[in-house]
Amino acid sequence: MSELRAELGVYPYVPAVDTEGETALSEMTNPDPLNLVVVDDDEEVRTALRRLLRAMGHTVRVFASAEEYEATPVAADCLIVDLRLPGLNGFELLERLRLRGSSTPIVFITGDGGPSPNDTTAHAGTPSLAKPFDEHDLIAAITRALSAAQESAP
Amino acid sequence: MPPTTNRQLAVRLAVSRALGRTRDPDGVYGAALEALSECLNVSRASVLLFDPEGVMRFKAYRGLSREYRAAVEGHSPWTPDSVGAEPILVPDVTCEPSLRQYLPVFTRERIVALAFIPLVSLGRVIGKFMLYYDAPHAFDDEEIQLASVIAAAVAFAVERGRADEVARRSEAAPGFEPSAPPVGISRDVSALWAAEAFQAGQRQVLEMIATGAPLAQVLTLLVHVVEDQCEGIVCSVLLLDADDVHVRVGAAPSLPDEYSVRIDGQPVGPRAGSSGTVMQVGQPIIDTDIVCHCDSRWDVLREAAVATGLRACWSTPIPSTHKKVLGSFAMYCRTPRGPSREELRLIETAADLAGAAIDHHRSQLALRQSEERNRAILRAIPDWMFVMSSDGVFLDYHVKNPEALLMPPEAFLGKSMHEVLPTWLADAHQRAFERALATNEPERLEYSLEEHHERRFYEACIVRADGDRLLSIVRDISDRKHAELDAAAQRQELAHLNRVLILAEQSGALAHELSQPLAAILTNAQAARRLLDQSPLDLDELRGALDDVIKNDKRAGTVIHRLRELLKKSTTVLQPVDLNEVTREVLDLTHSDLLLRRMPITTALSPEIPPVLGDRVQLQQVILNLILNACDAMSTVAPAERELTLTTVADDGFVQIAVADRGVGIPEGQLDSVFDPFVTHRAHGLGLGLTISRSIVLAHRGRIQAENNADRGATFRCFLPVVNGQASAALASSHD
Numbered sequence: 054m055s056e057l058r059a060e061l062g063v064y065p066y067v068p069a070v071d072t073e074g075e076t077a078l079s080e081m082t083n084p085d086p087l088n089l090v091v092v093d094d095d096e097e098v099r100t101a102l103r104r105l106l107r108a109m110g111h112t113v114r115v116f117a118s119a120e121e122y123e124a125t126p127v128a129a130d131c132l133i134v135d136l137r138l139p140g141l142n143g144f145e146l147l148e149r150l151r152l153r154g155s156s157t158p159i160v161f162i163t164g165d166g167g168p169s170p171n172d173t174t175a176h177a178g179t180p181s182l183a184k185p186f187d188e189h190d191l192i193a194a195i196t197r198a199l200s201a202a203q204e205s206a207p
Numbered sequence: 208m209p210p211t212t213n214r215q216l217a218v219r220l221a222v223s224r225a226l227g228r229t230r231d232p233d234g235v236y237g238a239a240l241e242a243l244s245e246c247l248n249v250s251r252a253s254v255l256l257f258d259p260e261g262v263m264r265f266k267a268y269r270g271l272s273r274e275y276r277a278a279v280e281g282h283s284p285w286t287p288d289s290v291g292a293e294p295i296l297v298p299d300v301t302c303e304p305s306l307r308q309y310l311p312v313f314t315r316e317r318i319v320a321l322a323f324i325p326l327v328s329l330g331r332v333i334g335k336f337m338l339y340y341d342a343p344h345a346f347d348d349e350e351i352q353l354a355s356v357i358a359a360a361v362a363f364a365v366e367r368g369r370a371d372e373v374a375r376r377s378e379a380a381p382g383f384e385p386s387a388p389p390v391g392i393s394r395d396v397s398a399l400w401a402a403e404a405f406q407a408g409q410r411q412v413l414e415m416i417a418t419g420a421p422l423a424q425v426l427t428l429l430v431h432v433v434e435d436q437c438e439g440i441v442c443s444v445l446l447l448d449a450d451d452v453h454v455r456v457g458a459a460p461s462l463p464d465e466y467s468v469r470i471d472g473q474p475v476g477p478r479a480g481s482s483g484t485v486m487q488v489g490q491p492i493i494d495t496d497i498v499c500h501c502d503s504r505w506d507v508l509r510e511a512a513v514a515t516g517l518r519a520c521w522s523t524p525i526p527s528t529h530k531k532v533l534g535s536f537a538m539y540c541r542t543p544r545g546p547s548r549e550e551l552r553l554i555e556t557a558a559d560l561a562g563a564a565i566d567h568h569r570s571q572l573a574l575r576q577s578e579e580r581n582r583a584i585l586r587a588i589p590d591w592m593f594v595m596s597s598d599g600v601f602l603d604y605h606v607k608n609p610e611a612l613l614m615p616p617e618a619f620l621g622k623s624m625h626e627v628l629p630t631w632l633a634d635a636h637q638r639a640f641e642r643a644l645a646t647n648e649p650e651r652l653e654y655s656l657e658e659h660h661e662r663r664f665y666e667a668c669i670v671r672a673d674g675d676r677l678l679s680i681v682r683d684i685s686d687r688k689h690a691e692l693d694a695a696a697q698r699q700e701l702a703h704l705n706r707v708l709i710l711a712e713q714s715g716a717l718a719h720e721l722s723q724p725l726a727a728i729l730t731n732a733q734a735a736r737r738l739l740d741q742s743p744l745d746l747d748e749l750r751g752a753l754d755d756v757i758k759n760d761k762r763a764g765t766v767i768h769r770l771r772e773l774l775k776k777s778t779t780v781l782q783p784v785d786l787n788e789v790t791r792e793v794l795d796l797t798h799s800d801l802l803l804r805r806m807p808i809t810t811a812l813s814p815e816i817p818p819v820l821g822d823r824v825q826l827q828q829v830i831l832n833l834i835l836n837a838c839d840a841m842s843t844v845a846p847a848e849r850e851l852t853l854t855t856v857a858d859d860g861f862v863q864i865a866v867a868d869r870g871v872g873i874p875e876g877q878l879d880s881v882f883d884p885f886v887t888h889r890a891h892g893l894g895l896g897l898t899i900s901r902s903i904v905l906a907h908r909g910r911i912q913a914e915n916n917a918d919r920g921a922t923f924r925c926f927l928p929v930v931n932g933q934a935s936a937a938l939a940s941s942h943d
Contacts, residue, residue, distance in 0.1 A: 094802075095723045097759050101730035104752055108737035137719065137803055164719035164726070164799065184726030188733040 087195075091115045092122050092146070093135040093162070098184070102133065105188060119146040129157055131195050136163040136181070147179065158198035162186065236267030239336070239361040244269065246357065247350050249338045251318075255280075256326070256334035256365065261287045263335065270339070275316040279309060284323055285332040292325035292332045294351050299343045320344035324354045328362040336361070405553075408432030412560055422568040426458035426561060433557045434461060437550060439541050441517065444525070444561050446534040447475060447486050454486070457534060457561070466511040484522075485535045491523040491554075496543035518543040521550070525558045525565065533565045590682045597644055597675040599624040599637055611683075613658070632656075636667070640677055643669045655688070664688035695906070699778065705899045706773045706828055709835065716800030720766045724759035731755045769796060772824050779906070783818035783930045784826060786855050786862050793830045794853075805846040806838050811854045816862045819927040825903045826927075829911075832896035833866040833923050840870025840921065850920075861909065861926040869920040873913055881913050900925075 089111050093099045096117070103113045114129070116122040119141035122132075132150075136143035143161050150157060161181040178201055180194035236254045243252045251270035255263045263283040265276050285292050297303045298320050300313045306321075313319070320343055324336035336358050412432060415425045430442045444457035452474055456467045475486045484504050485492050497505050497512050497520055505512070512520070522537040536558040538550060546554065591612070594603035601619045609616055618627065625633045632654055639650040652667040664685045672678040710717065735752040738745055769792065790812060794801075801808055819826075834851065841849045852867040873881055882901045904911040909927040916922055 095727070097727035097755060097762070098723055098730070101727045101734065101752075101755060101759075104748065104755075105730050105734035105737065108734045108741070108748075137799060139802055162726075164722040184722040185729040186726065187729065 087111045087130040088128060089113050089131055089133060089195075090122065090127060090129040091133045092117075092119060092138065092143075093133075094118060094138050095135070095164075098135070098162075105191075109188075109192075119143075122146070123149075131158045131160060131198055133160045133162060133191075133195070136161050156202055158195075158202040160191075160194045160198050233267070235361060235364045239357060239364075240267055240269050242357050242360075243336065243338070243354065246353050247338065249340070251339035251341075253337045253339075254326075254334065254361065255283075255337065257283075257287045257332075266334070272316060275312060275318075278312040282309070283335065285325060285335070287332060289325070289332040292327060294325065294355060295323040296346045296351065297321040297323075298345055317341045322346060322351070322354065324351075324358045326358050326362040326365065328365065333362055333365060405432065405436055405556075408435065409556075409560060412564070416564045416567050419571060422564060423458060425564045425568075427460050429557060429560055429564065430458045430460055433538075433553055436553055437538070440550070441515075441539040442557070443537045443539070444534060445470065445486070445537070446565065447532060451475075455534075457565075462539070463511065463515050466508065466515065469508055469511055485524045486532050489524050489532050491521070493545055494520045494522075495545050498543070512539070515539075516541050519545070521546045521554060523554050523558045525562045527562055527566055533562055536561055590680050593679045593681065594672065595624070595640070595677045595679055597640060597677060599633065599640065601627075602676065613656070629656075636669070636679070639667070639669045643671050643677060644675065647671055653684075695779075699776065701895065702825060702828060702899050702903060703776045705832070705895050706824075709828070709831055709896070710770065710773060716797060716803070717766070717770065719799040720796060721763055724763035724766070727759040728756050728763070731759070766796075773827070779822045779825065781820050781822055784821045784823050785818055786816060786826065786864055786927065787812040787814070789823060789826050790830055790853055790855065790864065793827050793834065797831065797834055801834075801838070801851070804838055804842070806841065806849055806851050808851045808853065811852065813854075813856045816855050816857045817929045819862050819907070819909075820930045821907050821927060822903075826907075829900040829903050829925060830864065830866070832900045833925075836896060836923070837866050837868035837870065837921075840868050840872070842870075844870055857929070858926065860929055860931075862929060863924055863926050865922055865924045867916065867920065867922040869916075872915045872919065873921050878913050878915070882911070897923075 089106055091099055091102045091106070091113060093102070093115070094117050099115045099117065103115050106113045114127050116125070119134070119138055123141075123146075132146075134143040134146055138146075141149070143159075143163075147159055150159075159179050161179055162184055163181060164184045180197045180201075182190055182194055239254055240252055243249055253268035253271060253276075254266045256266050258264045262281050265280060268276065284295055297306065300306055300310065300319060300321060306313070313321075316339075318339045318341065320340035322336075322338040324338070325332045326334040326336060336354060338354065408428075409432065412425060412429050415428060426444045430444060433442050434440055441461040443459035443462055445459075446455040446457040447453075448455050454470055454473045454475055456471045459467050476484065494505075497509055497518055512518075517539040519540040519542065520537055521540070522535045524532045525534045525536055527533045536554055538546065538554055540546075591607075592605040593601055596602055600623050601621065604616055604620065606612060606616075614627065623633075624636055628636070635652055635654065639652045642648075643650040650669040652669065653664070654667075655662050655664045657663075662685075663683060664687075666682050666684045668680045668682075670678050670680070731752040735749055735756070738749045738752065790810070794808065794810070830853075834853075837851050841851070848869060850867075850869045852865075854863075854865040854867070856863050856865075882897050901911050904925050904927065907927055909925060911923065911925045913921060913923050
């Protein structure tokens with residue numbers, strides 16, 4: 054668990070493509086376990102992400118739709134949201150959160166070859182990941198989302 | 208019609224033969240009753256003759272009580288001198304005022320309908336035939352004609368019997384001069400002898416007719432027979448041509464050639480002599496003096512007639528049994544006078560005989576022509592015909608091009624089909640034979656054979672012929688079959704193109720369907736590696752991760768498999784298919800696309816539907832097309848108002864799958880054309896989706912229809928036949 058904390062703390066801006074291999078990961082320490090929320094309608098993806106992020110030491114809550122998440126809002130450090138959802142999609146959820154004044158960082162994941170991890174979307178540089186994605190890329194995206202939120206904070 | 212004429216002739220010959228066998232008067236009456244009941248199917252009949260006092264007396268009867276006979280004996284509509292007597296028909300005795308006095312007798316005897324048929328000999332009524340019916344009877348022409356034919360023959364036989372009697376008496380007592388005429392006969396012996404000779408001649412004519420001698424010969428004999436009867440008389444038979452306009456010479460052996468030449472080919476009418484004119488007027492004409500006659504009808508022939516020494520001409524029309532005039536019989540006389548009663552009767556009898564000969568000739572001609580026509584048809588039609596016994600032996604064949612047969616005729620004639628045909632084909636024929644014999648309905652059999660490295664297709668129609676024999680009519684349907692197969696191949700090409708286009712359109716959705724399991728696999732694998740580094744090991748979580756890796760790998764494999772199925776150019780594979788399952792497979796594939804496009808989908812899949820016989824991929828394709836079509840129809844509708852409903856339900860031998868949308872609907876007047884190619888309202892695509900869907904559904908022997916919903920949007924319904932023995936056999940054979 055300490056490795057991930059280290060990773061997030063020590064290398065917040067390191068791009069995913071630049072990881073130095075798996076050994077680096079085990080040396081990483083992360084002093085701050087995060088509260089993460091995953092919104093994905095695909096149960097398999099949802100379960101896998103919860104398993105991985107928990108193995109990294111984070112607390113994870115999962116939801117099958119934007120509506121389900123909104124019905125049970127939980128405080129989160131970062132949201133990992135599938136773009137293509139039944140009902141409200143990922144973009145719409147982001148818009149609603151921002152309209153309500155929430156600045157919770159968001160990472161988009163998409164299944165149909167959407168924006169690449171390094172692209173900035175129309176939605177204010179929200180990091181996006183195309184499935185299937187590597188855990189390094191996921192970590193990098195979360196890190197970027199967190200730092201972007203810090204920068205834009207007043 | 209020819210059959211009528213033939214039947215009359217047959218009856219005439221049969222009766223005269225039957226009568227000819229007996230010279231005993233009672234035998235004659237018995238034979239006559241026999242002939243009547245046989246030919247007319249009458250159970251009650253009688254023969255009555257005038258006695259010397261001119262009173263009708265029963266001579267023979269069948270099925271009549273003594274009381275009845277006593278009550279009606281003596282009644283006659285004719286007197287012994289009546290000339291030109293015609294049959295009198297009483298379809299219902301209660302409606303006949305002249306018979307009112309006999310009504311109680313008829314009622315007791317259960318007689319409701321009657322016919323009086325006069326027996327006429329040499330123009331005189333000598334008696335009558337009676338036919339009795341116990342219900343109102345509508346007489347038809349044919350039965351009356353037949354009765355008249357029998358009556359004529361009986362009258363003849365009666366006269367002959369009497370002549371025999373006279374002859375016997377004169378032989379027994381040479382020099383016997385009858386002081387009074389014998390019973391019922393008012394003529395002298397020589398006349399009777401002449402009548403006897405005439406009868407012999409007449410019989411000879413009838414025999415010639417029956418043996419099918421050429422018409423000219425028959426008529427020539429008739430003319431000679433008549434000419435032999437009368438001193439100084441010359442006769443001719445003229446015929447009315449088939450065009451009903453021109454006169455042809457039938458027989459005029461004693462007239463000069465010039466006469467025949469002049470009259471032959473003349474139009475019927477006023478200038479063709481009296482015998483040409485009678486055909487037009489249909490009545491006898493007696494010209495007592497040609498030379499003095501001012502009538503223009505002799506203008507053409509007068510010279511020829513006079514040059515031959517002929518002065519008078521008496522003609523009568525030759526009637527057909529159909530009351531049509533066939534020609535005329537004429538007697539020419541060398542002295543300017545009218546005919547005697549005898550001669551007049553002779554003319555009429557001769558005209559009747561000529562009529563029989565001409566009728567028979569024409570019916571034979573018609574028969575021969577129809578046979579020739581049949582043969583021509585046989586030659587013209589491309590089919591092969593085989594006459595088979597019920598156990599499959601080839602008895603006969605009719606083939607226009609025997610060289611096209613599988614083997615020469617001598618190789619199969621007289622042999623069982625099991626010896627000459629492949630076993631499977633012989634078995635199939637045997638089964639068809641059994642069905643055809645059992646049902647009396649035509650049986651169809653389609654099969655193909657490999658010949659000279661080429662597949663030929665045949666269709667056999669098997670019908671029961673006479674008795675237990677069967678007629679197998681075989682047609683080479685290879686051209687049609689090959690065209691059908693080409694069309695099927697083309698349809699498959701198009702269907703494939705349509706699937707490729709669908710998949711191209713759907714590539715985003717398909718990528719999504721693959722990336723989900725791949726993401727789950729990678730994430731689980733990386734989670735597992737992290738879990739391995741932990742202590743203590745969380746084995747349950749580790750196992751869960753690995754299980755999910757396996758599960759999602761399989762999930763990705765399924766997607767790839769379905770894609771491959773849709774993309775490959777497969778031939779049709781028919782198998783029982785659960786339409787609900789096919790629908791779910793399609794929804795699995797399109798699920799994410801529908802999500803993305805905001806197309807909420809509702810399904811109402813009846814769990815009760817029976818399987819249909821179909822090609823899984825093609826049926827998927829139909830449903831895919833209908834779903835995509837529905838989505839396109841709703842693309843301009845606000846997302847909240849969209850609704851796509853898929854329904855399956857069993858429907859009377861079919862399974863119906865309906866795809867309903869709440870889109871723009873189908874414009875009025877396009878409900879039928881929406882299945883036509885290139886009719887599309889879509890911005891992309893070829894507009895072939897619905898066309899191909901229809902062709903697929905039709906190839907499955909189903910149907911597809913479009914309708915607008917009452918409130919909004921359209922519904923497309925497919926009906927696919929449920930698997931059963933018959934349908935699967937039909938589809939299986941179409942797929943051979």
